[in-house]
Amino acid sequence: MNDNLTAERATFVTHLECSLTGERYDADTLHNLSRAGRPLLVRYDLGGVAAALSRDALDARGTDLWRWRELLPVRHTNNVVSLGEVETPLIPIPKSGGANVWVKDEGRLPTGSFKARGLVMAVAMAKELGVTRIAMPTNGNAGAALAAYATRVGIETIVFCPDDTPEVNVREIAAQGGRVWRVNGLIDDCGAIVAKGAAEGRWFDFSTLKEPYRIEGKKTMGLELAAQLGWRLPRAIFYPTGGGTGLIGMWKAFDELEALGWIGSERPRMYAVQAAGCAPIVRAFEAGEEHAERWEDAHTVAAGIRVPRAVGDFLILRAVRESGGKALAVGDPAILAAVDDAARRDGLLMCPEGGATLAAYRQALRDGEVDEDEEVVLFNCATGLKYPLPAADQRLDRHGAIDFDRL
């Protein structure tokens, strides 16, 4: 049905590289972090990609995530896994945002969130490299995406989440064949359990950026955005930042597209959006630090960005600074007001993390950081249906006299 899933296509991975030291690692073998304890980045023979694939050929393919195969790490087509990774739409929000504001609605992906992009790739690579058991800490959506894809390829999964993770996420993970445990702590407490089990050889550790392939999946957000906009980029991107894989991934994507000659050297200003109750990247950005210390007593309604410590902190900060963007914090009331406003005025129901990007955009507009004439893309990272909405229960009696004037 879809050539992208079945056509044999050339692949171009040359090696992996430590994101801190540049040390080189072999491709096509299992890795977690580098010897320096930092994320590994996948490197490609981009000259080879340019020779094998033209922008026109790419434009002629179906628009799903696997169209980008030459820029992805999976070698063998029979390891491609899919639950229908559609190109996510760009939706204008003229009333709640402005005339030049688009929301990239990642809630349309399998399992309802952008986590599907990273996990479809990481699971395909786990299959390719013979992994049979995976564990992961999650705030909810990543675990759901992992469970769905791992189940599909027959890999066993165990997921650990903070004990206040939304019920819908926990049930979704279990329904899709993952084993799920609630832990009385935050995501890094869950990560410590995963790390301990991994050290004992009980499973492969799939934590954010601790394996090299989720970022390759996430970078398709950047590839896709360029293709959707006719091979140019917006002036600014507002991205909800927990572990930051997507921001790092998009930044990498833009460099790869430029190396291919498909876009120029202009880049969007990247705004890393965090919640005021958990803003380690913002604190480090403002202090001019290269790394971010753990944020204590993290709390926010936007659970997806409640990440006290990010292993890719320096990569996020580097991308934000190189782009001329900023790290911005917004409070929960502004987040909830943004979610409410986008739904009530533009008919678009966002998740709280998506709402955070709208709140940050408004703040940046007020502060003169962005201009209302600038084309801006906000990332709504998950469907708003996974999150609690205000109650609304007015009742009518079908047998009673109905006062139509008060309806």
Add this chain to the structure above:
Amino acid sequence: MNDNLTAERATFVTHLECSLTGERYDADTLHNLSRAGRPLLVRYDLGGVAAALSRDALDARGTDLWRWRELLPVRHTNNVVSLGEVETPLIPIPKSGGANVWVKDEGRLPTGSFKARGLVMAVAMAKELGVTRIAMPTNGNAGAALAAYATRVGIETIVFCPDDTPEVNVREIAAQGGRVWRVNGLIDDCGAIVAKGAAEGRWFDFSTLKEPYRIEGKKTMGLELAAQLGWRLPRAIFYPTGGGTGLIGMWKAFDELEALGWIGSERPRMYAVQAAGCAPIVRAFEAGEEHAERWEDAHTVAAGIRVPRAVGDFLILRAVRESGGKALAVGDPAILAAVDDAARRDGLLMCPEGGATLAAYRQALRDGEVDEDEEVVLFNCATGLKYPLPAADQRLDRHGAIDFDRL
């Protein structure tokens, strides 16, 4: 960003026609049912469409719903409304279904259900024809789609739903700016309230098939399916049937595509799937009736197909019979088992109504009604995330000694 939303394109509606008597009605004016009390169907100058648009030109467009503009009723591009109506993916379910079974996952549409297809069209036409206030009965998803689109174009909406409608639907409607009332009855009780208010001139009645344009939006399921399969159709379609707009719409779409010369005369066998606890169409089908009587004491976990009486009953029955298909009923246990199985084995979380189509397919396979070599498409009409899932709360103490062997 997307030409389909902004390009001025020729339109070809000639008139509307009573689906029972064939009586002709003017296009471009407001209509509910025909004088015979039956749905109106939109007719096009298909020769004109064929002259204006080739299959190749269509293939070159973006794949969203508005690519079909020449086969849709909206005259003026500035009345086009959109929240990103992506082409929904076809997802194989080899373990829970079979090697030739695809699920068309309509949960990827705005507001998470196929109701978006009908309502985006009906709301665009309401805008075009100057409607300012709409009311509708709903089992949940239609109301959510109406609220989102109507809010977007500034039309006021009032929605009535059965009092046991899932909380998430009610809240979603309200969040998206619709006013929503729970009624102690079923969807036809809600419909009676809407009809009464409409008769008093309080609002325009948007009930299923009571205005002519939802079916035009729903028919894009059939158009899209043909395009996705390379201009051919599957051997059988299993469709969850409440009001049946989608089944009627697809049947209409296939005729229009054949008139254009884009597909041949072969048709899929259409299986109208209902729940054993509310199966008026199945009962009428088996009795050889042309119309279906109201089903009393309707009950099923698949609330979307809990529709005791369908105004388009004879159109559903006619399409099913002409196609050589059947109307099939499945019990709630089989529905829930199918949902569970697809999620646990293929990683695809369906809604109960989608699960009903898988249950019906399995039943048809057992009965020799379909062959496992036949290519079959099941419609998952909404995201499974809107529905209750079984609880799954195992807990771990991060401070305690963790017995990894039992994880």
